[in-house]
Amino acid sequence: MKRTLMLSLLLTPLLLSACGAEEEPSDTSQSESMTTTKKDEWQRVRADEMVSHIHGAGFWQDDNRPVIATHAGLMEYREDGWYTLPTNRHDYMGFELVEDGFYASGHPDRRTDYKNPLGVIYGKDHGTMLEVRSLEGEADFHYISAGYATGTLYVYLEEATSQLETGFHRSTDGGKSFEPMQVKGIEGGQVAGIVADATDAERVFLYGPSGILVSNDSGDSFEPLVEAEQVVTVGADDGQLAYVRQTDGSFEGVRFNLDAESTETFNLPELQTNAVPIELAVNEEHMLLVASDNSVYEFTDGEWEIRLDKGELN
Numbered sequence: 001m002k003r004t005l006m007l008s009l010l011l012t013p014l015l016l017s018a019c020g021a022e023e024e025p026s027d028t029s030q031s032e033s034m035t036t037t038k039k040d041e042w043q044r045v046r047a048d049e050m051v052s053h054i055h056g057a058g059f060w061q062d063d064n065r066p067v068i069a070t071h072a073g074l075m076e077y078r079e080d081g082w083y084t085l086p087t088n089r090h091d092y093m094g095f096e097l098v099e100d101g102f103y104a105s106g107h108p109d110r111r112t113d114y115k116n117p118l119g120v121i122y123g124k125d126h127g128t129m130l131e132v133r134s135l136e137g138e139a140d141f142h143y144i145s146a147g148y149a150t151g152t153l154y155v156y157l158e159e160a161t162s163q164l165e166t167g168f169h170r171s172t173d174g175g176k177s178f179e180p181m182q183v184k185g186i187e188g189g190q191v192a193g194i195v196a197d198a199t200d201a202e203r204v205f206l207y208g209p210s211g212i213l214v215s216n217d218s219g220d221s222f223e224p225l226v227e228a229e230q231v232v233t234v235g236a237d238d239g240q241l242a243y244v245r246q247t248d249g250s251f252e253g254v255r256f257n258l259d260a261e262s263t264e265t266f267n268l269p270e271l272q273t274n275a276v277p278i279e280l281a282v283n284e285e286h287m288l289l290v291a292s293d294n295s296v297y298e299f300t301d302g303e304w305e306i307r308l309d310k311g312e313l314n
Contacts, residue, residue: 041087053071054068055092089109090112093142096144105118114132120171141155143155147236154194167181168181182221189210207233210227231245240255240256277289278292293310
């Protein structure tokens with residue numbers, strides 16, 4: 001989760017920014033075995049459509065295609081353009097990919113029977129299958145982060161439910177239950193977002209105008225990791241963070257090696273005037289950047305390519 005969340009010292013928000021074909025029985029008289037194939041349910045998006053309200057981004061686990069979560073469901077980018085899933089077209093919030101699927105919250109497609117809000121849902125098979133994990137009809141989590149390899153969830157809840165108070169919570173059972181985080185050590189700072197470590201279930205980061213804080217005890221206590229930097233968005237990968245910092249009105253990318261505690265900078269795409277980076281996903285040398293004007297950029301083969309230009313299909 002990398003959407004903008006701004007908290008005061010009392011943690012009060014200040015700014016909210018398939019269906020598969022069945023395999024035929026094997027025939028012992030045949031030398032070749034039958035294989036199962038899955039129908040491609042995704043449909044090409046019309047060139048005149050506009051994309052707005054991007055609430056998450058990443059890369060599918062099996063084919064490394066870029067995927068974004070929008071106000072009207074999931075969209076993925078292929079060589080010939082953008083495609084959308086005609087089913088489960090929910091207004092996904094807090095969309096977070098993990099190695100076996102994704103987690104999200106938000107508001108349901110009115111044509112479905114899901115309660116509003118969605119609570120915590122788990123998706124797999126590129127979003128064709130969804131499972132409600134908890135709090136359906138009660139919680140709309142805008143701020144979710146999930147460890148890619150661990151599945152540990154860290155969330156910020158803005159409005160209390162019948163089970164949970166407002167504030168930071170964690171889940172180690174895939175969003176079925178939550179317990180509060182103590183978040184000691186963040187006094188005196190502002191928090192804009194929360195990011196789970198990709199492989200360490202007990203490591204989680206908070207970031208904002210003062211830098212990045214790290215916790216190694218599942219969010220109960222934090223200490224500075226990056227200081228005196230205005231960090232606007234962060235993505236986690238195995239053993240590293242990639243983040244965007246703002247300096248003198250411009251933006252710069254930074255990779256932070258967590259084992260060596262070393263950094264190196266990288267160039268960002270040329271952003272539109274007044275656009276701010278709001279989502280950053282990293283998968284080894286691939287990156288996906290979403291800006292506040294609904295532009296999407298993919299870093300592949302050593303250079304940035306624009307995939308959405310201010311919400312217009314490219």
